Amino acid sequence: MALTAEVLGMLAFTLLAFWGVAAWALVRTLRQEGRKVEILERQERMDTYSPAALAELREWVENNPDDPLVDEARERHNECVEVLRQTDRHFYDWSDGEIDRLERV
Amino acid sequence: MADVPAKTARAEWGTRFGFLMAMIGAMVGAGNIWRFPYVMGNNGGGAFVLAFLTLLFVLAVPGLMAEVALGRYTNKGVIGAFRDVVGRGGMVGLGIVVLLVNIALMSYYSPVIAWTLYYAVHSLLFTFTATGFEAEPFMTGLFDNAALMIGLHTVVMGSIAAILVLGIRRGVERLVVYAVPALVIALVVMTVRGLTLPGASEGIAFTFGVQWEYLTYSDTWIAALGQALFSTGLGWGIALTVGSYLREYDDVPLGGGVFTALGESSIGILAALAIFPIVFAVGIEPDAGAGLAFVSLAQVFPEIPFGGFVAILFFVGFFLATFTSGLLITEVSVTTLAEETEFSRTQTVLGVCGGIWLLGLPSAYSADILDYLDFVFGNWGLPLAALMIIGVIGWVLGPERLRLLAVNQNAGIHVGRWWNPVIKYVIPAVMLFIMAYFAWENFGSAEMIGGMLVIVLFPIIGYAIMSVVEGRGGQPDTAEIPGGDD
Numbered sequence: 001m002a003l004t005a006e007v008l009g010m011l012a013f014t015l016l017a018f019w020g021v022a023a024w025a026l027v028r029t030l031r032q033e034g035r036k037v038e039i040l041e042r043q044e045r046m047d048t049y050s051p052a053a054l055a056e057l058r059e060w061v062e063n064n065p066d067d068p069l070v071d072e073a074r075e076r077h078n079e080c081v082e083v084l085r086q087t088d089r090h091f092y093d094w095s096d097g098e099i100d101r102l103e104r105v
Numbered sequence: 106m107a108d109v110p111a112k113t114a115r116a117e118w119g120t121r122f123g124f125l126m127a128m129i130g131a132m133v134g135a136g137n138i139w140r141f142p143y144v145m146g147n148n149g150g151g152a153f154v155l156a157f158l159t160l161l162f163v164l165a166v167p168g169l170m171a172e173v174a175l176g177r178y179t180n181k182g183v184i185g186a187f188r189d190v191v192g193r194g195g196m197v198g199l200g201i202v203v204l205l206v207n208i209a210l211m212s213y214y215s216p217v218i219a220w221t222l223y224y225a226v227h228s229l230l231f232t233f234t235a236t237g238f239e240a241e242p243f244m245t246g247l248f249d250n251a252a253l254m255i256g257l258h259t260v261v262m263g264s265i266a267a268i269l270v271l272g273i274r275r276g277v278e279r280l281v282v283y284a285v286p287a288l289v290i291a292l293v294v295m296t297v298r299g300l301t302l303p304g305a306s307e308g309i310a311f312t313f314g315v316q317w318e319y320l321t322y323s324d325t326w327i328a329a330l331g332q333a334l335f336s337t338g339l340g341w342g343i344a345l346t347v348g349s350y351l352r353e354y355d356d357v358p359l360g361g362g363v364f365t366a367l368g369e370s371s372i373g374i375l376a377a378l379a380i381f382p383i384v385f386a387v388g389i390e391p392d393a394g395a396g397l398a399f400v401s402l403a404q405v406f407p408e409i410p411f412g413g414f415v416a417i418l419f420f421v422g423f424f425l426a427t428f429t430s431g432l433l434i435t436e437v438s439v440t441t442l443a444e445e446t447e448f449s450r451t452q453t454v455l456g457v458c459g460g461i462w463l464l465g466l467p468s469a470y471s472a473d474i475l476d477y478l479d480f481v482f483g484n485w486g487l488p489l490a491a492l493m494i495i496g497v498i499g500w501v502l503g504p505e506r507l508r509l510l511a512v513n514q515n516a517g518i519h520v521g522r523w524w525n526p527v528i529k530y531v532i533p534a535v536m537l538f539i540m541a542y543f544a545w546e547n548f549g550s551a552e553m554i555g556g557m558l559v560i561v562l563f564p565i566i567g568y569a570i571m572s573v574v575e576g577r578g579g580q581p582d583t584a585e586i587p588g589g590d591d
Contacts (some may be wrong), residue, residue: 006315046354076510
């Protein structure tokens, strides 16, 4: 029995959508892990938030001053800012200009 | 965070790969091997794949991110994590619900692991390719032999205890980093063997043929929903427990969400590619459940070249899939009870495994009891546990807080605000829908009554236990993290 183009197409799509994405995620996360290890071998601390995530965290802290978790969120934000200022190598894609513009909350 | 005395420094995964394999090892179980391929082929093939993939991304990936993140944020097992969110008092009993469901699940899953162990051992003895072998009498011979089943159940729980006693890194991690790749390699080799058989293309056509009209059938979406939610182990407390052992700078959403959901499902796809070409090449009707693995497939091995070796690959791989799941399901109770009591990890492992062994005796004795419990907990117990975990994140902790404080911290991918309504509204609504749907479908049956008892009694039992345990010595504390407003 010869397989139709539709069946072969679906087989290829399925393999790509599942195995392709899973393999991409595996390789990406293991490479990131390697990079984190490399950074932590050279310095004790590392940036913990991407620019987008840190901006959201800052916005939330400013908009929710009475939230019971605001101190914890502020601490995490400020810790990331300090680390970015004090270290040379960063995990996330931070430019010098972005780091200069960062402020504690 | 609430004060729970720490006995020792908390364990952590030794490597990123160890964490990822633990997630996959936990989530890939019997359902991936004996259910997924058949459900896929029987529900429109490619159409089912599209429905399944959609639900995987909409529900399972975000849900797993939330569960792993809660474990990582609190660094505690199920009960401790719930206490951190809802505060001391009876409401911590919602975590007990998750624990009870897990213990019940493992009590009947251990005999299933025992079946796979029995077949794996017989594959190594080349029983399936021996002259005069008959699959059906062989299977019923096992199921009807209560002493043998109880013995195998004992071996399974004893083996799980022996590994769990060694701890997270020296026990669980050391096993899964070999077992999961071994399962994948076994299925790949089996796939190559199957695809090179004459007539194998019929199996591919059955599984991957696209019947678009199935996308308009509610049954297709219900089947895809069940597969997307329960195959990925969302809301069972496993992802929470595994996540609680993450290290300081570890990512949650990429590994715990995307990789786990897609990787786990990929093994189901691989199982379909491994099994159906062989089944169709030999001209046997496919089946679902134990019938597929233990009858249909067992019949085909004598008829294909190198069948004895293919049988070893399949049944040893199948055993590894079920065994690693059992290991992590049991770890949920071990982690939280070791934290919550004065017992050492070794004592807790022995207590938990002994308790599960005892509760599993009826399922080991009778496959009918196992089927009943599987139906009750699969349709109502597991959705209830998932509702507890996702509900507490969505409605007490608040998804926005968890997203900012844990999901996106050290993350390999950025998770946007779209995630919040999925956790708060969509997943809880789906869980309620599943429970209501199956109650409606099985209205008045013994299974439905059992399911309703679970839904009503488990929360009451959990609340009562924790009210007594936590309430001693005065008024319950207020929550550490009172309700989110997002």
